[in-house]
Amino acid sequence: MRLDRYVSQAAGVSRAAVRALLRRGAVSVDGRVVKAADLQVPAGSRVELEGQPLALPGPRYFMLHKPAGVVCSTSDGEHATVLSLLAEPRRELLHPVGRLDIDTTGLVLLTDDGAWSHGITSPRRHRDKVYRATLAEPLAADAAARLAAGLLLKGEEKPTLPAQLDILSPTEARITLHEGRYHQVKRMFAALGNRVIALHREAIGAVVLDPSLAPGQYRALRADEVAALR
Ligand code: URA
Numbered sequence: 001m002r003l004d005r006y007v008s009q010a011a012g013v014s015r016a017a018v019r020a021l022l023r024r025g026a027v028s029v030d031g032r033v034v035k036a037a038d039l040q041v042p043a044g045s046r047v048e049l050e051g052q053p054l055a056l057p058g059p060r061y062f063m064l065h066k067p068a069g070v071v072c073s074t075s076d077g078e079h080a081t082v083l084s085l086l087a088e089p090r091r092e093l094l095h096p097v098g099r100l101d102i103d104t105t106g107l108v109l110l111t112d113d114g115a116w117s118h119g120i121t122s123p124r125r126h127r128d129k130v131y132r133a134t135l136a137e138p139l140a141a142d143a144a145a146r147l148a149a150g151l152l153l154k155g156e157e158k159p160t161l162p163a164q165l166d167i168l169s170p171t172e173a174r175i176t177l178h179e180g181r182y183h184q185v186k187r188m189f190a191a192l193g194n195r196v197i198a199l200h201r202e203a204i205g206a207v208v209l210d211p212s213l214a215p216g217q218y219r220a221l222r223a224d225e226v227a228a229l230r
Contacts, residue, residue, distance in 0.1 A: 003029065004037035006047060010054035012090060026050050059113035060094065061226045062086065063207065066108045067215035072099040082108055085216055097121060097204075098180060106131075106201035107209035109221070109229075120204065120229050126161070126178045127205045127229070131185050134198035138170040143192050147175065151191045153184075160188060174202070205229050 007018045025033045028048045047054045071079045074095055082096050097109040097117040111117050120127055150159035166174040186196045202209055206228040
């Protein structure tokens with residue numbers, strides 16, 4: 001990592017402020033004053049600011065109960081973003097792991113650990129995702145069998161992987177997916193001639209939305225939850 005980025009992240013100051021610190025010789029690497037912002041800091045280096053050792057903050061992991069009306073992106077000109085719900089220092093370093101539609105509620109993971117989030121969203125990993133769907137019409141008698149067999153979605157050539165359906169009421173079901181395609185749940189029910197009117201994500205792999213979190217609330221993930229998705 002570049003020295004200016006390292007100091008900015010470790011000390012929580014802007015890159016412009018770091019450049020001023022570098023100019024006046026306030027930063028040293030392994031005991032030598034360095035003024036070059038673009039120096040690549042070798043792993044294990046001792047970086048000091050005004051004689052005080054600096055350390056990069058560890059990676060952070062959160063779960064959020066996403067409310068409807070909020071978008072899963074880091075910036076948006078129109079709507080509130082999931083990041084805006086986090087009262088965390090330097091939250092601009094965090095990103096949501098995958099996306100939910102603006103009207104979908106439930107579990108969203110956020111982190112600054114790019115390798116961890118890639119491991120969850122990578123199509124090759126097939127992480128289970130569990131959703132509760134409320135439907136406009138009563139479920140057809142063959143809905144579970146058709147989802148288990150795999151469906152051809154509009155505009156696609158490859159059928160969906162088998163998905164499990166647990167029927168909770170004539171118009172409510174829990175669906176478990178093993179892949180993540182664009183608007184997948186809504187499109188799967190559309191392929192069955194139905195329509196999703198509310199969608200809520202309950203779990204990603206072994207990580208379940210904490211029932212104590214009201215919409216809009218979040219908490220740090222426990223170490224076992226982080227490890228379960230690694
Ligand atoms: N499938 C959808 O259709 N929407 C979501 O937000 C998530 C999965």
